[in-house]
Amino acid sequence: MNMQSPLRAAPRAVNWNRLQDDKDLEIWNRLTSNFWLPEKVPLSNDIQSWATLRPMEQQLTIRVFTGLTLLDTIQNTVGAPALMQDAVTPHEEAVLTNIAFMEAVHARSYSSIFSTLCSTAEVDEAFRWSEDNPHLAAKSRLILDEYAAGANPLKRKVASVFLESFLFYSGFYLPMYWSSRAKLTNTADLIRLIIRDEAVHGYYIGYKFQRALERVSQAERDEAKDFAFSLIFDLYAIEERYTAELYDEVGLTEDVKSFLHYNANKALMNLGFEPLFPEQTAQVNPAILAALSPDSENHDFFSGSGSSYVIGKAVATTDDDWDF
Amino acid sequence: MTGLVYYSSGSGNTARMIDRLGLPALRIPISPADPMPVPPAPYVLICPTYSDGEGRGAVPKQVIRFLNDASARSLMRGVIGAGNRNFGTYFGHAGPVIAAKCGVPCLYRFELAGTETDIAQIRSGLATFWRDPCLTAS
Numbered sequence: 001m002n003m004q005s006p007l008r009a010a011p012r013a014v015n016w017n018r019l020q021d022d023k024d025l026e027i028w029n030r031l032t033s034n035f036w037l038p039e040k041v042p043l044s045n046d047i048q049s050w051a052t053l054r055p056m057e058q059q060l061t062i063r064v065f066t067g068l069t070l071l072d073t074i075q076n077t078v079g080a081p082a083l084m085q086d087a088v089t090p091h092e093e094a095v096l097t098n099i100a101f102m103e104a105v106h107a108r109s110y111s112s113i114f115s116t117l118c119s120t121a122e123v124d125e126a127f128r129w130s131e132d133n134p135h136l137a138a139k140s141r142l143i144l145d146e147y148a149a150g151a152n153p154l155k156r157k158v159a160s161v162f163l164e165s166f167l168f169y170s171g172f173y174l175p176m177y178w179s180s181r182a183k184l185t186n187t188a189d190l191i192r193l194i195i196r197d198e199a200v201h202g203y204y205i206g207y208k209f210q211r212a213l214e215r216v217s218q219a220e221r222d223e224a225k226d227f228a229f230s231l232i233f234d235l236y237a238i239e240e241r242y243t244a245e246l247y248d249e250v251g252l253t254e255d256v257k258s259f260l261h262y263n264a265n266k267a268l269m270n271l272g273f274e275p276l277f278p279e280q281t282a283q284v285n286p287a288i289l290a291a292l293s294p295d296s297e298n299h300d301f302f303s304g305s306g307s308s309y310v311i312g313k314a315v316a317t318t319d320d321d322w323d324f
Numbered sequence: 325m326t327g328l329v330y331y332s333s334g335s336g337n338t339a340r341m342i343d344r345l346g347l348p349a350l351r352i353p354i355s356p357a358d359p360m361p362v363p364p365a366p367y368v369l370i371c372p373t374y375s376d377g378e379g380r381g382a383v384p385k386q387v388i389r390f391l392n393d394a395s396a397r398s399l400m401r402g403v404i405g406a407g408n409r410n411f412g413t414y415f416g417h418a419g420p421v422i423a424a425k426c427g428v429p430c431l432y433r434f435e436l437a438g439t440e441t442d443i444a445q446i447r448s449g450l451a452t453f454w455r456d457p458c459l460t461a462s
Contacts, residue, residue: 023334026374033376192412196377199410207335266408269436272336279439293415302432302449 014090021211024091027204031098034197038109041190043116049183050117060246061174061184062114062122066130067242068171069110071163074140075201076103078147079160083205086153092208099201106194113187135242139167139235146231154216154224155231157209158271162235165202165267166260168195170243173256173288180287188291195292206270213272228271232264255285328450329363329400330370331387338372338406340437345446352390360390366401368431368450373407373418382417391426400426402453404446405433 080100087093114123146159179188213221247253261282265275328349332338342349350361375382391397405419416433423430434442
């Protein structure tokens with residue numbers, strides 16, 4: 001019998017009281033305290049609102065959600081597990097298992113929306129559409145190539161951050177748009193939970209990318225940066241076509257594209273890089289921004305958008321160590 | 325002349341904003357083992373946000389430690405919160421939390437490392453603020 005050592009060393013028991021990187025515990029705590037399940041959102045309150053959408057708008061919404069389901073499925077079954085082999089601490093591996101599982105929750109959530117609002121035939125049609133859609137296939141292929149065994153660990157993180165922080169947003173736009181029109185507001189609440197999780201995922205993987213960059217030569221750093229800008233450029237070209245195919249009929253394509261520019265720039269910031277798209281092309285419709293972060297517009301003293309500043313609402317903080 | 329104090333964790337977003345602002349700034353260290361800065365004059369604090377889904381834990385522990393020093397706290401004139409709109413209502417929540425705890429105005433919020441517009445707004449906002457701080461106390 002061949003007793004050669006396995007490719008990977010046998011795992012050692014993970015000791016959370018001996019951290020090599022405090023960020024691992026910080027993110028573990030954040031993700032576990034943010035844990036949720038779709039059952040906590042009263043989706044059935046959207047049934048009446050769903051009925052006010054035109055058939056074409058309903059079809060668009062279901063298709064957008066099947067596209068999002070595919071991305072969550074990729075990240076759940078391939079992306080997060082692929083990142084584990086590159087983990088530099090045992091705690092990072094544990095965080096990645098949480099990320100993998102939450103992606104499964106996200107993918108499962110879209111089916112909760114479907115079973116609440118749609119007929120089986122409509123949903124089956126949309127899944128068929130997603131399987132045949134060339135743009136969805138193209139972006140999946142670009143990401144999956146970087147997740148493949150033997151691929152470069154730095155590039156794998158770049159691809160993962162772009163999935164988490166960029167590719168979802170052609171889809172996330174639509175529930176935010178409906179929410180800004182007071183439609184499907186419970187569905188939007190659920191999507192906001194997903195959006196929040198994806199922000200932590202993109203932030204954490206981007207953070208690990210920056211740490212990994214510190215350990216390689218300047219030439220490798222330059223190569224990783226060139227790769228990142230070239231991949232976001234290629235992904236954007238696909239997203240532009242995907243967006244037009246979905247949103248031309250409802251006249252929202254240009255609005256979605258500004259949102260894509262804005263999120264592409266944020267994805268690059270997660271990697272520690274400068275933005276790609278000029279700011280004037282990344283101005284998001286204020287109604288969409290307000291749907292993303294409701295009730296958070298009243299602290300902006302410098303921009304003069306509010307009539308006066310607010311010295312903070314009395315919000316409960318549970319930090320025990322604010323002892324003054 | 326008055327300045328800035330900031331915190332930035334390993335993600336480096338706030339530090340990149342400070343670099344591009346090009347204004348004098350003291351950094352609150354990431355490690356509790358390193359010494360806290362001692363601001364010599366009134367300052368504005370720039371602080372990233374770490375809230376959970378309920379807004380808890382918005383302010384990093386090291387910033388709380390810094391503000392627990394009464395002499396450092398007494399020189400703070402305002403706060404700018406950094407964050408991410410993906411956190412919804414709690415975007416940049418460290419700003420309003422510190423403002424409420426310390427009785428200073430929350431001046432501005434920006435996302436991640438900020439945009440060119442954010443930098444221009446903060447530069448001109450701070451210039452006005454330091455020229456006439458009373459404007460903000462009306």
